Structures are given as C-alpha cells and as structure tokens.
Amino acid sequence: QGQFVESGGGLVQPGGSLRLSCEASGFRVPYHNIGWFRQVPGKGRQAISCLSTLDDHIYYGDSVKGRFTMGRDNAKNTVHLQIDSLRPDDTAVYHCATDCSVVGGRILGFGSWGQGTQVTVSS
Secondary structure (H helix, E strand, C coil), X not given: XXXXXXXXXXXXXXXXXXXXXXXXXXXXXXXXXXXXXXXXXXXXXXXXXXXXXXXXXXXXXXXXXXXXXXXXXXXXXXXXXXECCCCHHHCEEEEEEECCEEECCEEEECCEECCCEEEEECC
C-alpha cells in the first residue's frame, strides 16, 4: 500500500501563493491516477485535481479552475500543487491521494490518501 508525505502548507496572506508537495512511496506515481483534495472540518471533501493515466490529462474541480496547477515529477516520484491568489476560503487540510476517478471530466473520488498539510489563509 502506498504512502504519501505532504508538505508545503502554512500560514499565508490573502493573495499569496503556495506550492504543496507530495512524496509518494510504495508505488510509482506515473502508473497510478493521482491528485489532490482538500477538507475543512465539518465540511465535505472537495476535489481539486486528478491526473489520469488513461489520457495523461489533469482534471480540475470546477471550483478551483484557474488558480490551482498540478504537476508531476516522475524521477522524484512526487506531485505538487501550485496555488495562486489564495483566498481565506482556501483554508483547509490539503491531501495528496491516489486512485482518483474521473467520469465525464468530473472527479468522483479518491482511493487512499496521506495525512495532509494545513493551509491557512489569513491576514
């Protein structure tokens, strides 16, 4: 079973940027769907991105398109998430996850994920 170590979260002012990283072990990132979601305590999980091995395309959740950019480094077996123009409502725990599923361009769910990294956006 794969493991994930997310990093890069922290406290940032509105309008700032962050780059989150996810180091995977126990499996090879290029051979699995992998993506990100975020969760706020008491609220549901919100899908951010999913890189599909079927077409090597990165799908994004409708609510995050334009400010979030996901990338993959096959050599380092890592993925990252660049977040720009951060807003207070981006405050959440961000998780790297594998086995995400996409149907009709919509991210439906995730298989397994790491502990996450906290992102807090506040002035």
